[in-house]
Amino acid sequence: MANASIAMLGIVHEQLTEDNYEYWKVCLERYLIGQGFWDVVTGKKPQPPKDADDYEDWTIRNALALHAIQLSCGPDIYKKFRKTTSAKDAWEHLAPSNLRPPDDHEDLNDKFHHLNYQTLYNAIESGDWKQIKGLLELHDNPVSARITSKGDTALHVAILAGHLGIAEKLVKLMSADDLEITNEFGSTGLSLAAICGCTKLAKLMVDKNPKLVSISNDLHIDGNIPVIVAALYNRKEMVHYLYKVTPIDELSPEKGRYGSTLLHCLISAEIYDVALELLEEYPKLGLTKDRFGKYTLRILAQKPSAFPSGTKLVFWRRWIYSSMSLFRELVSGLLKNFAPDVYHRKLVHREALRILSCICKEIPKLSESQLTEIGIDEMIYDAIKHGILEFIFELIKCDPPIIWRKDSKGRSIFAHAIVLRQDKIFSLIHGFGTRKNIMAHRHDIFGNNYLHLAAKLSPPGQLERVSGPALQMQRELQWFQEVESMVQPKCKEEVNENNKTPATVFTEEHAELAKEGERWMKNTAASGMVVGTLIAAVMFTTAFTVPGGNNNNTGLPIFLKYDAFKLFVMSNALSMFSSSTSVLMFLGILTARFAEKDFFRSLPMKVIIGLLCLFLSIVTMMVAFGCAIFMTLNDRLSWIDIPVIILALIPITLFCMLQFPLLIHIIHCTFVSTISSKPEKHPLGVS
Structure with missing residues (x-):
């Protein structure tokens, strides 16, 4: 931290805060100009192709510029754009237009124009339509006027205040162009209606101006169109409506990240029916990075509740779940009335499995570099960590060679299943015949064979599933003996890079657990x-x-x-x-x-x-x-x-x-x- 502070003082006198932006910006800008990085930061020198002669020089200058920006802004602000690898993107993130001071020629009368509508604003806040109507008749086209300092129209204020009846009346008075007016945060009236979930109001606006569904919020919600906004706020009825009226080509991968972002939000909100419909239209969306820098497949790998293996039910609910057939309407109807939550969970699992299958079918079409880019190894690890059997099952079914794939530690699917103590996933190894024995003889980059991995102590979450240290120790021995029966005899005596046999690793890792078990x-x-x-x-x-x-x-x-x-x-x-x-x-x-x-x-x-x-x-x-x-x-x-x-x-x-x-x-x-x-x-x- 001390070294970082010294380095920072060589760039700017103090790190960026809310109060010193202008001074900080000037200091950092001069530093970047002096170091010859300004053309990279401003984009005047765009990134050249990888085979260009100046590509390496541009990469170095971009990295140095980005490093200078990171040191100057401090850890709290840096974490907001820590994933970016472009100095230009980082600079633009730290210099949005709304942080710049107003131009010298700005008309102060325009700036305080909203004060003329203070009475109208108060009337809308209080929900007095009679007074609102009278005030609207006094002014010249007040429905399109900005009546707050944030650029809100009367419609914005009515929706934010929760007076949806008044908002509906205002929509009828507004023109199609009036409905496209955005406030300072880039939100139209439809965006706010999507947040509050008023489908009736949204229909009135879309019927008058269908283009509203394609207008994005420029700032407030990361530039998302209304259907994404509704999904972000888990407004299911609104999502179903807006998805039907949004042009489908707006959600295509070629159009941008609207589609992948919507898919992400739908999965998070468990609106799987719409997500499945979108995926069937554009299967590649599941492996396309969204506006948040995430992939839908990884979201599924971190969502065990979407799958049967991640859902824990008491015995009688488990019996109902297994007895419930989605293809027998009579039985399903009776069970639906008796246990609606179980019925809903069954539907969720069925749709989530179809979504997973649809995405996994795209995996074999990707090259090795593309698989690495989307983080397939991290996705596999997350799925195993959460015990999502269906994820691994579907992945292997769609792309069988993936069983041989190793991550950066040199560990395969089944190696991770041993380390993370996921017995159901590990059981899949029995379906590979002789290949099982070949896989069991593989080593990771630390020289550990499968028996070394089984000798390691279980993760705390897995240990806690067994009551009592003695029974936890018993479970650990069961894992060790199960893997021992599978590997070749010589694996029992092999040593890893620390010169330790599996038995030695087991004794050292479980010494404290053995003492607790004895007590x-x-x-x-x-x-x-x-x-x-x-x-x-x-x-x-x-x-x-x-x-x-x-x-x-x-x-x-x-x-x-x-x-x-x-x-x-x-x-x-x-x-x-x-x-x-x-x-x-x-x-x-x-x-x-x-x-x-x-x-x-x-x-x-x-x-x-x-x-x-x-x-x-x-x-x-x-x-x-x-x-x-x-x-x-x-x-x-x-x-x-x-x-x-x-x-x-x-x-x-x-x-x-x-x-x-x-x-x-x-x-x-x-x-x-x-x-x-x-x-x-x-x-x-x-x-």
Whole structure:
């Protein structure tokens, strides 16, 4: 930062602020002239062709000029045009016409002309049409007059104030040319109507002057035509109307960036039906840079909610989603009424998939340089990071050789799937037969093979999907062993550029997680051991102090003749044995060595057995207690049976609520969850 400040002081005395623009501009202009960069900055020396003799000289001078501008304006202002590579564009961005002072010959009467309409302005703001109408009759053509300092007409003010009824009446009084008047921000009345979403008002204006749909906002909204403005503000009804009345050639790639910008805004606002219609007309728009410097395909790669794989639903909504057929109107209608949000999400996914397919079909038509220019590697990475299976699936289907493509780090689709722990995307690798083994033997620029990548610690977002450090460690081991079963044996002993084998990388990367997993296991075992020990002690005592006591002559229990006594003895014994077993399991955890491989199956199995036995001991303890109450009271207090049963269920229910989710989760992670599974349908049509 100190060096930057010193360099900056050699160009201008102080960085650009809101108060020193004119002084700053003069200083920087003189510096650029003195250094011989002024013809590049002003565009008098345009960029020559790459094969021209002076191309290298122009490139150097452009870079030096741009660097000087960046240093002079400071980081806060620079970030607004940080993506530009042209010194001319940067200079024009910092010197817009509205920042320049007025010309000396400017008529001050014109400047303050709007003050003559202050009463009209106040009447519009208050919504008093009777007064407005009277004032309009007093002035000469006031509907076209600018009545604010920002150049707003009466129509602009009425729309901004929310008086749409008055705006409609004003439109009827205005001529077609009057409707084309823009304010200081370049906005027509139609642009403001698009922002507020008043379709009725927009129709009135377009019917009177169809050219309005092609007039862009020069400054306020980055030069966008009304349909784009409506999409930016998520006005769906307005978008549908304006798209129909906007000439389609206005949105073609050859016309400019209106089409790609509209497509971007439509995707962001989830107006997929219009986006699909536009793409079918101009398929190249999905791979054309828009006014924001972005590509629609990358927006899709960062929007998991647009696809089924990025949508999480509870089980019953998931069942409705899978049962909903968009081609069976009767069933769809019933389900639509029952779960409209699920129905809407299904429609969104269907349209988004069609849009994705339409764009991906253009990928094979691009050269390598074009793919690099649009940032295909970044798009692939984003899609994998967000777990968008459909994106990768469609990309491979449309352009199969892309599976061999490597990014700047030398990593392919499946290498990224391993690093980012996206198991569904990684499962696609099973559809490539022998090619799978070839891909698995590839290395990145750091010398890492697939097993090195699997040895790295998962991203935090992926780790958090698994509850508890011990189960997170188990998941990491599952990934490592899955990839290990795929690669060639020699990959296990290969070293990367840091001279580390995959096993060494795994140990170093997971050292802290292993310690946290050990603490988690021991805390869980200690808590379960306390409860198990308490139950075992109670059940052991109860075995020798049976309810009702013993016969003094025979020594046998008095209630031996009751069937409930036999159930009592069985429940007591089961509770005693199961609690003892749980204590032993938890003790085994406390005394375990906690090696890395123990987290894979040994330790989770002990937790599962311990929790199951603990649950069984609590249930049988409650049964034994209920039997004892029943025998002691006999038939004398029969009404107490039901309350006792209900109360006995309370600890069982609490255990189920507090511990069963953990138990089910451990069982699922240990026996059900797998890293890799063959997809039902492969992009290349192979199994």
